[in-house]
Amino acid sequence: MSRKSIFFSGVTAVSATLAALQPRxxxxxxxPASASTRPNILLVMSDDMGFSDIGCYxxxxxxxxxxxxxxxxxxxTQFYNGARCCPTRASLLTGLYPHQAGVGxxxxxxxDLPGYRGQLVDGCLTIAEMLRPAGYATxxxxxxxxxxxxxxxxxNWPLQRGFDRFYGTLAGAGSYYDPATLCRGNTFITPExxxxxxxxxxxxxxxxxxxxxRFLREHARDQAASPGQPARPFFMYVAFTAAHWxxxxxxxxxxxxxxxxxxxxEAVRAERHRRxxxxxxxxxxxxxxxxxxxxxxxxDADKAWEARCMEVYAAMIDRMDQGIARIVAQLEADGQLGxxxxxxxxxxxxxxxxxxxxxxxPRASNPKRTRDGRPMRTRHGVMPGPDDTYIAYGxxxxxxxxxxxxxxxxxxxxxxxSTPLIAHWPGGIRQNLGGTLVHAPGHIIDIAATxxxxxxxxxxxxxxxxxxxxxxxxxxxxxxSGEIPRRTSPLCWEHEGNRAIRDGKWxxxxxxxxxxxxxxxxxxxxxxxxxxASRHPDIARRLAADWEAWALRAKVKPWxxxxxxxHTPAKKKNSKNT
Numbered sequence: 001m002s003r004k005s006i007f008f009s010g011v012t013a014v015s016a017t018l019a020a021l022q023p024r025x026x027x028x029x030x031x032p033a034s035a036s037t038r039p040n041i042l043l044v045m046s047d048d049m050g051f052s053d054i055g056c057y058x059x060x061x062x063x064x065x066x067x068x069x070x071x072x073x074x075x076x077t078q079f080y081n082g083a084r085c086c087p088t089r090a091s092l093l094t095g096l097y098p099h100q101a102g103v104g105x106x107x108x109x110x111x112d113l114p115g116y117r118g119q120l121v122d123g124c125l126t127i128a129e130m131l132r133p134a135g136y137a138t139x140x141x142x143x144x145x146x147x148x149x150x151x152x153x154x155x156n157w158p159l160q161r162g163f164d165r166f167y168g169t170l171a172g173a174g175s176y177y178d179p180a181t182l183c184r185g186n187t188f189i190t191p192e193x194x195x196x197x198x199x200x201x202x203x204x205x206x207x208x209x210x211x212x213x214r215f216l217r218e219h220a221r222d223q224a225a226s227p228g229q230p231a232r233p234f235f236m237y238v239a240f241t242a243a244h245w246x247x248x249x250x251x252x253x254x255x256x257x258x259x260x261x262x263x264x265x266e267a268v269r270a271e272r273h274r275r276x277x278x279x280x281x282x283x284x285x286x287x288x289x290x291x292x293x294x295x296x297x298x299x300d301a302d303k304a305w306e307a308r309c310m311e312v313y314a315a316m317i318d319r320m321d322q323g324i325a326r327i328v329a330q331l332e333a334d335g336q337l338g339x340x341x342x343x344x345x346x347x348x349x350x351x352x353x354x355x356x357x358x359x360x361x362p363r364a365s366n367p368k369r370t371r372d373g374r375p376m377r378t379r380h381g382v383m384p385g386p387d388d389t390y391i392a393y394g395x396x397x398x399x400x401x402x403x404x405x406x407x408x409x410x411x412x413x414x415x416x417x418s419t420p421l422i423a424h425w426p427g428g429i430r431q432n433l434g435g436t437l438v439h440a441p442g443h444i445i446d447i448a449a450t451x452x453x454x455x456x457x458x459x460x461x462x463x464x465x466x467x468x469x470x471x472x473x474x475x476x477x478x479x480x481s482g483e484i485p486r487r488t489s490p491l492c493w494e495h496e497g498n499r500a501i502r503d504g505k506w507x508x509x510x511x512x513x514x515x516x517x518x519x520x521x522x523x524x525x526x527x528x529x530x531x532x533a534s535r536h537p538d539i540a541r542r543l544a545a546d547w548e549a550w551a552l553r554a555k556v557k558p559w560x561x562x563x564x565x566x567h568t569p570a571k572k573k574n575s576k577n578t
Contacts, residue, residue: 050401209323
């Protein structure tokens with residue numbers, strides 16, 4: 001099968017094939033599409049992963065399920081998230097920019113500024129709130145993290161935001177063996193006292209997948225128990241925490257990657273760069289910027305530890321793909337795969353944070369002990385993976401994960417905001433488009449608009465008396481038939497003072513509220529290595545003015561940075577890319 005691409009000018013066949021991907025498994029025959037058939041929608045999100053980690057986006061981490069979905073569906077090459085977990089999730093679920101939804105930063109409010117409430121505002125709707133009145137069953141599994149876990153924020157927990165059932169964590173990160181703020185519905189639980197899920201070995205990635213499978217199985221059971229009634233479609237939001245720190249993985253998964261990363265940062269990054277170009281995900285001329293860290297500068301005594309960090313990271317992603325496989329298998333068993341739109345994406349770029357990797361005293365905010373009383377190990381040289389460790393994988397490997405792009409989570413250069421988007425829907429994506437690359441830019445604000453469109457759901461102008469802002473995104477439905485989604489407004493970003501605007505091929509971007517604007521041509525320089533601001537000052541000024549107008553409209557400004565510290569890059573020796 002030839003790989004195909006949807007460019008700005010249309011659909012073009014190219015000669016390269018998907019043979020480099022995992023062996024393709026054919027899906028069930030497509031369900032017949034009709035005007036009366038509305039798709040189920042399964043929205044899957046991973047956490048803190050880079051653009052080129054999964055196999056079908058250039059990595060060599062084992063992801064056969066995602067590769068299968070991509071081979072039978074679409075891959076978007078210029079899809080964007082919101083640079084950080086909370087803003088992305090708020091934007092994804094509401095179809096608004098994060099500040100409009102009230103989550104311009106994290107779940108900590110900044111004064112009375114409407115864009116920084118730290119939880120969803122009344123004037124927005126989640127996808128579940130849009131689709132449930134249209135007859136959809138709604139399920140959420142995994143990480144929520146768009147409201148505090150305190151009782152006073154209960155109005156913005158999943159069940160109060162349109163979901164019929166919820167299993168997952170309200171907070172953003174925690175142990176995979178004993179996650180904090182774990183809930184079933186509105187009730188806090190632990191792996192030990194949950195009466196409904198008792199695996200022989202608890203691991204949160206497995207728990208997310210297993211509970212998603214359970215919800216699907218029970219949905220199918222309920223449908224079978226109501227013969228003669230119209231079929232009730234479902235919307236399911238599955239938010240994995242993989243591969244967010246801490247680097248926790250199961251021994252059998254870690255063993256699969258033993259020795260895979262001994263060659264170091266530059267060698268693995270160069271191999272990914274080659275594969276990303278061969279797969280057509282970026283133009284062949286796209287250059288690779290300097291490495292964030294040099295493997296030669298890592299002391300020999302530390303190389304095994306550094307490699308282990310990446311081995312565990314890879315194992316976490318591998319385990320997530322195994323869980324997605326079980327979810328897809330349940331859809332097949334229920335006869336629903338053909339009429340289910342599956343979307344997979346990531347909440348931000350790879351994470352360069354160095355939590356738990358230092359040589360000094362561990363951060364006081366880290367958990368100090370496991371549930372059974374063992375001290376938590378958070379220091380340089382601790383081999384990650386077991387439940388008594390709590391560390392990240394660092395900027396060197398994050399730079400690899402984001403190949404070929406600059407920067408990371410937090411920033412709005414391409415490494416911080418570029419995500420894979422896989423769309424799989426046998427009954428709704430034109431059959432001859434399997435394996436197609438969609439190069440037209442897209443954004444998380446488009447997901448809610450797409451779901452509403454496909455569900456035929458109304459979009460009310462009020463919620464509990466509060467005026468609801470109109471959706472900012474566009475429906476991606478045209479891409480499912482080989483057409484180009486038409487966008488009439490530029491795409492914009494702001495996070496922690498980092499700013500960007502994308503209009504056609506041009507991207508204007510800056511680091512920090514006082515950073516200088518940089519201008520890049522995304523058609524020739526997706527890696528953002530050749531700043532054209534001084535050569536095209538008229539374009540830079542126009543885009544800067546457009547960004548300022550958006551910032552005022554979208555509640556980005558006023559912003560709280562005048563008297564609050566913002567995230568700053570970790571300073572690393574020989575780092576040219578942080």
